[in-house]
Amino acid sequence: MKIVTQADRSFIPSLKKASLRGRAAGAAVEKTVRTILQAVERGGDKAVLRYTKQFDKVSLKPEDLRVTPEEIKNAYFHIRKDEGDALRLAAQRITAFHERQRTKTWMYQDNDATLGQVVTPVDAVGIYVPGGKAVYPSSVLMCAIPAKVAGVPRIVMVTPPQKGGINPYLLVAADIAGVTEIYRLGGVQAVAALAYGTNTIAKVDKIVGPGNIYVATAKRLLYGTTGIDMVAGPSELLVVADDEAKPAHVAADLLCEAEHDEDAQVFLVTTSERLAKDVGKLIEAQLKGLQREKIASKSIARHAVAFVVGTMDEAIEVANDIAPEHLTLSVDNPFDYLEKIRHAGALFLGRYTPPSVADYIAGPNHVLPTGGTARFFSPLSVNDYVKVSNIVHYTKQELAKVKDPLVRLANIEGFDAHAKSAQSRFS
Amino acid sequence: MKIVTQADRSFIPSLKKASLRGRAAGAAVEKTVRTILQAVERGGDKAVLRYTKQFDKVSLKPEDLRVTPEEIKNAYFHIRKDEGDALRLAAQRITAFHERQRTKTWMYQDNDATLGQVVTPVDAVGIYVPGGKAVYPSSVLMCAIPAKVAGVPRIVMVTPPQKGGINPYLLVAADIAGVTEIYRLGGVQAVAALAYGTNTIAKVDKIVGPGNIYVATAKRLLYGTTGIDMVAGPSELLVVADDEAKPAHVAADLLCEAEHDEDAQVFLVTTSERLAKDVGKLIEAQLKGLQREKIASKSIARHAVAFVVGTMDEAIEVANDIAPEHLTLSVDNPFDYLEKIRHAGALFLGRYTPPSVADYIAGPNHVLPTGGTARFFSPLSVNDYVKVSNIVHYTKQELAKVKDPLVRLANIEGFDAHAKSAQSRFS
Numbered sequence: 032m033k034i035v036t037q038a039d040r041s042f043i044p045s046l047k048k049a050s051l052r053g054r055a056a057g058a059a060v061e062k063t064v065r066t067i068l069q070a071v072e073r074g075g076d077k078a079v080l081r082y083t084k085q086f087d088k089v090s091l092k093p094e095d096l097r098v099t100p101e102e103i104k105n106a107y108f109h110i111r112k113d114e115g116d117a118l119r120l121a122a123q124r125i126t127a128f129h130e131r132q133r134t135k136t137w138m139y140q141d142n143d144a145t146l147g148q149v150v151t152p153v154d155a156v157g158i159y160v161p162g163g164k165a166v167y168p169s170s171v172l173m174c175a176i177p178a179k180v181a182g183v184p185r186i187v188m189v190t191p192p193q194k195g196g197i198n199p200y201l202l203v204a205a206d207i208a209g210v211t212e213i214y215r216l217g218g219v220q221a222v223a224a225l226a227y228g229t230n231t232i233a234k235v236d237k238i239v240g241p242g243n244i245y246v247a248t249a250k251r252l253l254y255g256t257t258g259i260d261m262v263a264g265p266s267e268l269l270v271v272a273d274d275e276a277k278p279a280h281v282a283a284d285l286l287c288e289a290e291h292d293e294d295a296q297v298f299l300v301t302t303s304e305r306l307a308k309d310v311g312k313l314i315e316a317q318l319k320g321l322q323r324e325k326i327a328s329k330s331i332a333r334h335a336v337a338f339v340v341g342t343m344d345e346a347i348e349v350a351n352d353i354a355p356e357h358l359t360l361s362v363d364n365p366f367d368y369l370e371k372i373r374h375a376g377a378l379f380l381g382r383y384t385p386p387s388v389a390d391y392i393a394g395p396n397h398v399l400p401t402g403g404t405a406r407f408f409s410p411l412s413v414n415d416y417v418k419v420s421n422i423v424h425y426t427k428q429e430l431a432k433v434k435d436p437l438v439r440l441a442n443i444e445g446f447d448a449h450a451k452s453a454q455s456r457f458s
Numbered sequence: 459m460k461i462v463t464q465a466d467r468s469f470i471p472s473l474k475k476a477s478l479r480g481r482a483a484g485a486a487v488e489k490t491v492r493t494i495l496q497a498v499e500r501g502g503d504k505a506v507l508r509y510t511k512q513f514d515k516v517s518l519k520p521e522d523l524r525v526t527p528e529e530i531k532n533a534y535f536h537i538r539k540d541e542g543d544a545l546r547l548a549a550q551r552i553t554a555f556h557e558r559q560r561t562k563t564w565m566y567q568d569n570d571a572t573l574g575q576v577v578t579p580v581d582a583v584g585i586y587v588p589g590g591k592a593v594y595p596s597s598v599l600m601c602a603i604p605a606k607v608a609g610v611p612r613i614v615m616v617t618p619p620q621k622g623g624i625n626p627y628l629l630v631a632a633d634i635a636g637v638t639e640i641y642r643l644g645g646v647q648a649v650a651a652l653a654y655g656t657n658t659i660a661k662v663d664k665i666v667g668p669g670n671i672y673v674a675t676a677k678r679l680l681y682g683t684t685g686i687d688m689v690a691g692p693s694e695l696l697v698v699a700d701d702e703a704k705p706a707h708v709a710a711d712l713l714c715e716a717e718h719d720e721d722a723q724v725f726l727v728t729t730s731e732r733l734a735k736d737v738g739k740l741i742e743a744q745l746k747g748l749q750r751e752k753i754a755s756k757s758i759a760r761h762a763v764a765f766v767v768g769t770m771d772e773a774i775e776v777a778n779d780i781a782p783e784h785l786t787l788s789v790d791n792p793f794d795y796l797e798k799i800r801h802a803g804a805l806f807l808g809r810y811t812p813p814s815v816a817d818y819i820a821g822p823n824h825v826l827p828t829g830g831t832a833r834f835f836s837p838l839s840v841n842d843y844v845k846v847s848n849i850v851h852y853t854k855q856e857l858a859k860v861k862d863p864l865v866r867l868a869n870i871e872g873f874d875a876h877a878k879s880a881q882s883r884f885s
Contacts (some may be wrong), residue, residue, distance in 0.1 A: 062489075064485075077764070117867050141551075143823065151801075154801075165872060167871055231876045255831060258834030280883060286878075322873075366851075372847070377847060380851035381851055381852070381853075387877065388850065388864060390869065391876070393568075402682075407663040414841070418801075418832065420801075420832070421816075421826070433820075436544035440545070443541055443544075443593075444592065444594055445750065448714050451713075451744070454708055454712070456708040456810055456812065
């Protein structure tokens, strides 16, 4: 792990580089993605299956796309009982947390007028679940449960076709979470099918879930044609640690994110140069023998940085500048720092909150803004699956009271039909 | 106004066409916009000023971009006192409504764990205000006040340069609403400057406000680089009216939206063919002599449709299929229908709620989802200007309780560093 101190001239460029991570794809990717989107919009199932053959090397007929109830039932026989129980426990805790996020309809009387907001669930959502060797049933729970809690009636999951069938953990997680349709379909063609609809897959109103740069770009280009969640990039963790932090715990926490992806990025910000050095050594030691040692090693070598700062306040400022996906505060009194922290997807407080407890079982969502987007994006939540309608009800009496300023404002903007629509009620 | 009945074979294609309105721009616009975005990202102020000269035919130096405090002060001398009072009244009512939208930080104890959400304002937002002949100070209030209520410290407005200076109504509205910086800058170059920052304009975290197809595409391409609000299209109003509705009021309400834009679209859905015919005639009569007669006439001729249906339930279903920006319920008991309405940006209830009272003075936001996007987008609100950080705090004791299922889930996903980060606390 590279260590930089504020005295180093390398501190500022490192910080600047850190805050420039995770930039959007450029014109070339956009062009490729736009071509596939248009082909699926025009060609429907036929285009979807052509791209599936081309990219996933799997030949399917339209009727093969949907995963059958039997396949889902069979999936339970391919996982252990204690694994199913762990998924169910996680689902319960995720449900409990997200039930507190429910936004309610509200109205109030403003003299004789009634104003308010009606909150309704989206009709249908699509959840993109990446394929490949690594499977993340926990992400299926995190994406689907808030939709279920929001009251979304149609929850569709898509995941790339696999030679041996869809991974049973994904199917069980989808079933536990309340997914209502599953299709073996991935890549830009899956996102396009969800957005535009095909003969086999009815269109959805919102698409969520992480994917590679092509999937992420497809979602971005479709923003407004359909709703999307945040644009996800590689995982990140920033640990703010004081002198008392245990180096072994800090190293273990940093490796949690590093094992996700070669492009995952971890930061340590500490007032203790000794801690930074010890953590660096322990990371090397703990890397040995990890199942994903290669991936984690590359992530650490390429991206890991320890910033040594003078005070805890400076440490928090570095954290705010980076606006990390995950921010661990390894201090004794973490709640004292809450007011100073402006940007982070999730905060892991204290010495006994490893990232993994939040990733899997605590309850809050683990789909979080990355690449500095915690400056404006929020964690995936029930609010992503509902929408609001403003409510305005006026009586004749109340309209009479505001007619004059209303007409004045309409006249400023040159909208006399606006003025007349109010005046017509009194003529 | 074209009238279609359910018996007509034209009913279904009309409905389908209605729900396909407002599609996203294609590859050609994306390419043009991407070029400008890249030029501004690389060239900063220089590129911004080059495009301003090219598109707005105005030559500026960097130091001319920012509107000065003197210009803002002078603007008050160019508007009448009753106009300023009307803007202030609107601002008060908008503030009062949006204060009810504030989302609060919450936390709770889950046994020995603490879970919750911290809500914080975005650091800086940019508001795009279109130029041209028509000026909408009301939209400045609607975009800026929720940011102010959210507690955003830096509220930046951009609007295209005008030969005679920025319109004084826009400047007064910005001042009343609490805008902190104003730049005379428009088009894709303004959006790019806000997203990437230049020497003169510091970058913002979120960009809101309506614009033409190029501005809208720029925002879409920047989604994830910066936060954006919904992608806005032409105005829409759908009026559901029963037999008792007054044709003159319905016609006046429909013209309110039609005068916005030649591409604005209005719909009438009614159980009364007589009403549809009367409204059609009255629209023609009321059009005569409107300041914006040409625009409104084109909108009506091109896009206006009246659907005649058998029952009020069918009328609501048509409204749900179209998912309009504005939905008027011209009935005596509008609250009885609320549960059946699934998709609309704003609901205007009853006989005495013309669209103009909601546009200007009622208080709820008038920046609303168009083009059927009310299926997944919500009105602009305080929530667009804040973001959430999830909070997780575990104690050693609580971590011990969930360690085993946590390790099981980590093993399913092949993440042994995740498992070890929890186990390390007990070794």
